Amino acid sequence: MKREHALLVLYLAAVIVTTVVHDPLSLGAGLVGLLLLAGRKAARLLARCLRVILVFNLAVSLGYLVLAHVHGFSPWETLLLINLRVLVLTLMSFLFIARVNLFRALDFSPTLTWLLGLAYSQALGFQRVHADFRLALSSRSIVRPGLRDRYRSSAAAAAWFMDKALATARESAHALRARGFFGD
Amino acid sequence: MIKLAGVSHRYNGSAALVDVSLEVAAGEKVVLLGANGTGKSTLLKILDGLIRPDRGLYTYKGEAIDPRRLRDPRLNRRFRAEVALLFQNPDAMLFNPTVYDEIAFGPRQLGLPDVDDRVRRWAERMRLTPQLERLPFSLSGGEKQKLALAALLAVGPRLLLLDEPAAALDPRSTGWLIDFLAELSITVITTTHNLSLAPELGSRALVLGEDHRLIHDGPIEDFLADQEKLLAANLVHSHRHRHGELEHRHFHTHDWE
Numbered sequence: 445m446k447r448e449h450a451l452l453v454l455y456l457a458a459v460i461v462t463t464v465v466h467d468p469l470s471l472g473a474g475l476v477g478l479l480l481l482a483g484r485k486a487a488r489l490l491a492r493c494l495r496v497i498l499v500f501n502l503a504v505s506l507g508y509l510v511l512a513h514v515h516g517f518s519p520w521e522t523l524l525l526i527n528l529r530v531l532v533l534t535l536m537s538f539l540f541i542a543r544v545n546l547f548r549a550l551d552f553s554p555t556l557t558w559l560l561g562l563a564y565s566q567a568l569g570f571q572r573v574h575a576d577f578r579l580a581l582s583s584r585s586i587v588r589p590g591l592r593d594r595y596r597s598s599a600a601a602a603a604w605f606m607d608k609a610l611a612t613a614r615e616s617a618h619a620l621r622a623r624g625f626f627g628d
Numbered sequence: 629m630i631k632l633a634g635v636s637h638r639y640n641g642s643a644a645l646v647d648v649s650l651e652v653a654a655g656e657k658v659v660l661l662g663a664n665g666t667g668k669s670t671l672l673k674i675l676d677g678l679i680r681p682d683r684g685l686y687t688y689k690g691e692a693i694d695p696r697r698l699r700d701p702r703l704n705r706r707f708r709a710e711v712a713l714l715f716q717n718p719d720a721m722l723f724n725p726t727v728y729d730e731i732a733f734g735p736r737q738l739g740l741p742d743v744d745d746r747v748r749r750w751a752e753r754m755r756l757t758p759q760l761e762r763l764p765f766s767l768s769g770g771e772k773q774k775l776a777l778a779a780l781l782a783v784g785p786r787l788l789l790l791d792e793p794a795a796a797l798d799p800r801s802t803g804w805l806i807d808f809l810a811e812l813s814i815t816v817i818t819t820t821h822n823l824s825l826a827p828e829l830g831s832r833a834l835v836l837g838e839d840h841r842l843i844h845d846g847p848i849e850d851f852l853a854d855q856e857k858l859l860a861a862n863l864v865h866s867h868r869h870r871h872g873e874l875e876h877r878h879f880h881t882h883d884w885e
Contacts, residue, residue, distance in 0.1 A: 576720040579678045584721060586708040586737040586783070588701065593723070600723035603765055 448549040455540045462532050468521065471528040478535045493534045501527050558625045562616050569612065570605060577601040629654045629787065629815060630675065635684030637670055644670040645681070646840045652815065654786070659826045659848060660819040662836035663862040668819040669716060671836070672789045675817065676713040688787075709738060712780035716791040718772040722764040727756055727775055730764050734783035750778040753808075769796045790818040794825055823852065823863055835861050 465471060479486040505523055512519035546564075550556040581589055581597045589597070630652040637645045645667040652658055662668045673679045674686055680694040687693065688707065698704045715721050724730040731747040740746065751757045754774040759767060764775055773796055780788065790809075794802045806828045809816060818829045826833065826848055833851045835844035837860050844851045844861075851857055858864045866877045 573717065573720065576715055576717055579673065580715050580720040581723070582695075583676050583678055583708070583713050583715075584734065584779070586705050586734060588704075596725070597723040600719075600765065604719050 446548065448544050449552070451540070451544050452549040455536065455544075458536055459533065462529060462536070465529075466525060468524045468528055471525070471532055474532050475528065475535065478532065478539060482535075482539060489535065489538055493531060493538060497530050497534050501530055554625045558620050561620065562613060565616060566609060566612055569608075573604070573608075574601065577604075629689060631685075631687045632674075633685045633687075635671075635674060635681045635686060637667070637674065637679065637681045637683075639670075643667075643840045645674075645836075648684070648836075648842050650834060650842060650845055652817065654815055655813070656815055656832060657809070657830035658815075658817045658832045658834060659830040660817055660834045660836070661821065661823070661826055661844075661851070661861065661863065662819075663821055663838060666836040666838060666861075667840045668821075668836060669791050672713055672791050672817070672819060675787075675789055676711055677707060678713075709783060710786040711789070712783060712785040712787070713789040714773075714776055714780060714791060714793055716795060718769075718776035718796075719765075721776045721779065722772060724764065726760065727751070727762050727764055727767070728760045730775055731779050731782050733779060738783065746782045750782045754778045770798065770801045773797060773801075785814065787815045787817070788812065790816065792819055792821075794820065794822065821863060823858075827852070835863075838862050 462471070462474065465474075479490065482489050504526060508519055508523060508526070546560055547557060550560055577597060577600070581593065585593070630650075632648055632650050635645060635648045636643070648667075648671065660668050660671065670679065674681050675688075677686075677688075677693045677695060677698050680696060685692060688711065691703070691707075693707060698707060722730055724733055728747055728751075731750055732743050735743045735746050747760075748757070751760055754777065756771065756775060756778060759771065759775075764772065767775060773793065777793075794805055797805060802825070806825075809818070809829060816830070820826055820829065831848060832846065833844060833848040834842060835851055835857065837843035844854070844857050855864075868875055868877050
């Protein structure tokens, strides 16, 4: 078994374990272990994870708080559990992606490799274009852009992405088909 | 007007620009040449104050410019009213609900009294008058390019930075663009990798080599006559040509369609 395949199996097993563990202490220990594994980049990685999950966790936590208030039970232990679990899963995924070549890890399945190639090429392209939309707004803003301008710029970017996503997906699918994918 | 001193920049550890120094005087028409990935767009973004170089200094009219310094609203207003960048992808620049609003965006920010006059004048020059009420997103590629240019020029900039402005244009529109730029009396820096088009866009060439360093700064004719530099810039190539029985190879370009 290749190193990447072994790490993929290990990662999937860790995801399952994290999902079925209901003890905040164990999840906390897992979090510490992952941060130790991250080494010198731990603080930056943790900050990145917190940024990524902030909106999702806030929405879920606030919803649960309202539910607990209406039904009159204590929400704190469950909230700690949910937030810790999401953080551990996110951190684990970031670590996995940073250390494992996903294309090698998924090379046993042409379909999965195709899906990964599609997602990866689109993500890279969109990252570059998103930066251009952001910079173009700065470039054209003689005064600090207001909320309305930011909203309009974001909406234009979203419309552009939707349009291009369809075209790029079609193009990538044709390119991969030409290279012999879809045969598994 | 513009001075770059020892400017270098890297993206995720990869060099984009290495030790670039240059000066551009007011009113000059400069062509920035280089193969894909040599740092032309990065250089324009530094000149527009959007990217802070890792090393070196950029000054515009004697004032140091970078994104951090442009957080000062007074400097930002002064600089952005004078310097305009046309992005390679005009879609990134268009976000207003109508073509009219798109052209009016800059003049409105400046609080100018003649917004309507400016919009109609630039729409007319760009042949966009029939499209004024249309959604910018629905325009063709060439029309978007012209709209983005009109939106920038309506502000009245003193320095215009153009990133591959002819890349998405058909031959007729490219001809129109060359004539249009020749009529402008402001400073213009245009990037291209099209050698045939370059002499039409300016008399002075700045050339970035594949090592991301400036390998030529001078008259464009001198660069076009220097085969060693053309090869170093990866702007020409050679392959076999067949003329009946005769076969030979020489350096050339295929970029003028």
